[in-house]
Amino acid sequence: MPDPAPTPLSNRALMTWYLDAGVDETIGEQPVNRYAALQRSQGPVQAPVSGVADQSQTPLQQAPFQAPESQQVSQQMSQQDVQGDSIVQNAYALAAAAKSVDDLRAALESFEGCALQKTATNLVFTDGNPKASLMMVGEAPGAEEDRQGVPFVGPSGKLVDQMLASIGLNREHVLITNTVFWRPPGNRSPTTQEIAICLPFLERLIELVDPKILVPVGGPASTALLAQQKGITKLRGHWFSYASSRMASPIPATPLLHPAYLLRSPAQKREVWKDLLAIRQKLDEA
Ligand code: URA
Numbered sequence: 001m002p003d004p005a006p007t008p009l010s011n012r013a014l015m016t017w018y019l020d021a022g023v024d025e026t027i028g029e030q031p032v033n034r035y036a037a038l039q040r041s042q043g044p045v046q047a048p049v050s051g052v053a054d055q056s057q058t059p060l061q062q063a064p065f066q067a068p069e070s071q072q073v074s075q076q077m078s079q080q081d082v083q084g085d086s087i088v089q090n091a092y093a094l095a096a097a098a099k100s101v102d103d104l105r106a107a108l109e110s111f112e113g114c115a116l117q118k119t120a121t122n123l124v125f126t127d128g129n130p131k132a133s134l135m136m137v138g139e140a141p142g143a144e145e146d147r148q149g150v151p152f153v154g155p156s157g158k159l160v161d162q163m164l165a166s167i168g169l170n171r172e173h174v175l176i177t178n179t180v181f182w183r184p185p186g187n188r189s190p191t192t193q194e195i196a197i198c199l200p201f202l203e204r205l206i207e208l209v210d211p212k213i214l215v216p217v218g219g220p221a222s223t224a225l226l227a228q229q230k231g232i233t234k235l236r237g238h239w240f241s242y243a244s245s246r247m248a249s250p251i252p253a254t255p256l257l258h259p260a261y262l263l264r265s266p267a268q269k270r271e272v273w274k275d276l277l278a279i280r281q282k283l284d285e286a
Helices: 013-020 032-042 069-097 101-110 143-150 153-168 192-209 219-226 261-265 266-285
Strands: 134-138 173-180 212-215 240-242 251-254
Touching: 032 173, 069 101, 069 192, 101 192, 134 192, 134 219, 143 153, 153 261, 173 192, 192 219, 212 219, 212 266, 219 240, 261 266
Parallel strands: 134 173, 134 212, 212 251
Antiparallel strands: 240 251
């Protein structure tokens, strides 16, 4: 018997399905040279006064030289890189002008350089105490964080609260944030570019809070802040120095396994317990 005809999805349901699957832009398999297409539709290219264009050519022949596909891709990528660089520079300028955590939030609210803003519901910036001695930096907001505009309020956040309570702390003793300030669609990991665009704000936040101890939570935060290439399971249990150009002195930093990983692999909680005790001891000494 043939399968029944599939019920067509509404446009809205289809878009929701794409977003949940992590799709955040529509691009083709091949790069399109829209400049050439525009020239063709507008007719012959005008020869520059001192130029040597062959007027006997048809408009199609006169279309600008089309670079081989591999070159088009690399040209496109370098244009993207240049654009990305200027977004990052703008982010550094905006962040540097912030004199308080509230200023920095306002700067992020006016910033339009991160593609994640297009799909996120809310800016997810900080939670806790801006004067805290301990600062924790997670990876990226999830669905619940996006809904509430507050970091670590979903299942991972509940575990963070328990981890803090196990060493006698709560959110009043820490400032919590992430490497990116908007939820990546479908809970995918943030890209290197998205992290690079948000990093100027994160660096400035660390300068403004000036904590005694910095704790990157999970691999992406450790890579972004400590410039370490090793995986999180090799980095945890060790102390590093975090510094940025405007900080008076470096801060001790130690990575923690991410609570989302602990929820999937509870046996690893033993390691986290040791790391939490080390953090508590360092805080007491500080
Ligand atoms: N995971 C993170 O890394 N950050 C959050 O805010 C929530 C979940």
